[in-house]
Amino acid sequence: EDQVTQSPEALRLQEGESSSLNCSYTVSGLRGLFWYRQDPGKGPEFLFTLYSAGEEKEKERLKATLTKKESFLHITAPKPEDSATYLCAVQALPGNTGNQFYFGTGTSLTVIP
């Protein structure tokens, strides 16, 4: 069964304290792995797409990496405005499940000034 698990559920960091969020997945074949940011009361906002193991993408203080079984979202020297819930989603290759996106439950990040 296709599955996405994110850890930790919640993370509190001091401003400037770097850390990583984890997304582990099991799919029969990976078409793409996506990271989104969701602010309270808002819809998810796209951050990155990763397609193959070894790929990395960066945006400001965020860097996403991908292996065959998991993805990491590294946050370097975070600021309070980075506080949000970060969602991971995978899209499987066509098959019985079609082209659905499977979402994890998210990591709630709080950055304390």
Place this chain on the structure above:
Amino acid sequence: NAGVTQTPKFQVLKTGQSMTLQCAQDMNHEYMSWYRQDPGMGLRLIHYSVGAGITDQGEVPNGYNVSRSTTEDFPLRLLSAAPSQTSVYFCASSFSRLAGIGGELFFGEGSRLTVL
């Protein structure tokens, strides 16, 4: 450029009532979808459409209907509301339903539904 627009933002229904959540996008996206988000659970796909006149079921379709008469609009109908349908509903669209350039989802702001 408005992106994905959902209405209403908030709604309270009584058990058994019906209603329609509206979704419109102005990006000429082929793919549109509806998700529900519940505490402790990931976003779950209700229905999706890969183009006008084409719809299909997602993971949790029971109790919901959709139609896609135009590229821009994808309304979600609750046929007979139940307390289990209390949730936050998100409409999302994509240029392509495949991962790759244009494969990412663009989400609306959400519709918060309470069924009493």
